């Protein structure tokens with residue numbers, strides 16, 4: 001393997017999200033989010049895990065910032081907990097804002113650029129009680145919340161992300177029920193897609209009016225969709241439908257001011273278009289400064305029935321997130337897999353980046369998440385040896401670099417995740433961190449991948465051989 005350098009100024013960061021790392025779910029006026037409620041449903045989260053203690057980041061934030069500085073990170077992507085700063089979606093809670101204000105100051109003090117995500121899935125439960133993202137009003141409440149956060153942090157934060165992975169919020173939250181709020185109503189998911197995008201557009205306007213100099217984007221989880229048999233019309237239709245639901249239903253309104261006609265037709269049985277009001281698409285397509293891409297794997301899809309239904313392993317029953325495409329299956333093609341059972345396919349990252357470059361306006365791109373869960377343990381020597389994660393990140397960085405060589409304006413990479421954390425419905429069982437967290441003692445141990453990543457960030461380059 002060759003040694004490669006990244007463009008000057010390339011941003012090397014790591015990411016987390018509030019509910020996954022903070023803990024302190026009732027501290028200083030925070031009220032319940034949909035995830036606090038969801039965790040109480042029997043069988044919803046593996047092991048009955050909850051947002052406590054997570055990585056106790058709320059109380060260990062100084063130590064964590066010092067760790068990032070030791071690793072030589074340029075930027076930290078974190079999210080704000082809406083129910084900390086506007087509990088129940090209502091009045092502003094200064095104590096909640098103060099936590100993030102201190103975090104921003106401490107990052108800047110160490111020369112680390114704060115990248116703020118406003119919504120990483122922790123909707124105040126009180127807003128869900130009024131319909132959550134199925135209710136158009138939630139988009140306006142989101143804009144109000146955005147205005148509050150930008151008002152408090154906008155003097156020091158430049159890079160803003162409105163939503164993280166709205167696909168998950170809409171389809172896992174309201175159709176499959178795998179994520180909070182755990183609803184299994186396809187019509188609700190269709191409504192949620194549009195209201196999340198509307199919230200994004202209104203949020204962009206709120207950020208720009210408070211801080212014209214802000215750099216604003218959204219983060220999408222993008223997947224190349226590969227038909228199992230490219231000669232089979234049914235597999236090709238399966239791929240078209242999934243590309244519509246995963247990628248184009250978000251990209252087209254954001255960047256072309258229209259929903260893709262085939263997706264609108266597919267979703268008509270779920271009442272999708274009745275939620276779209278006359279000016280909505282112009283709000284949603286407000287110009288952005290950058291786009292965040294979260295990449296983990298490809299979807300290899302077929303219209304043929306699955307060989308064996310997936311086991312539920314004691315979890316509560318869930319539905320398909322693929323509304324109108326429930327028949328689509330995901331056959332194995334023998335690629336290596338991570339502990340999430342996700343394929344390892346770095347070439348898919350190249351495909352995603354080049355597709356964005358070719359089919360959508362040429363915005364600066366950032367990989368706002370990429371990484372892998374593996375079964376790590378602290379060894380007898382006190383270290384955590386995670387060569388698979390190191391190889392995973394190395395191979396994806398090589399794919400990203402190939403995209404840069406092909407002309408893609410890629411400006412940064414954020415490893416998911418800075419540290420082990422609450423992996424949603426999988427609880428604490430899946431470890432994505434480059435830093436190991438012992439949840440009993442809250443001791444942090446940088447894994448071998450973290451030491452390696454630190455060298456990459458410092459040198460702005462990948463060495464010829466991955467494992468140092």
Ligand code: IFM
Nearest residue numbers: 017165294369416423432
């Ligand atoms: O942990 C999540 C994160 O919150 C959003 N993107 C995918 C990660 C791994 O599942």
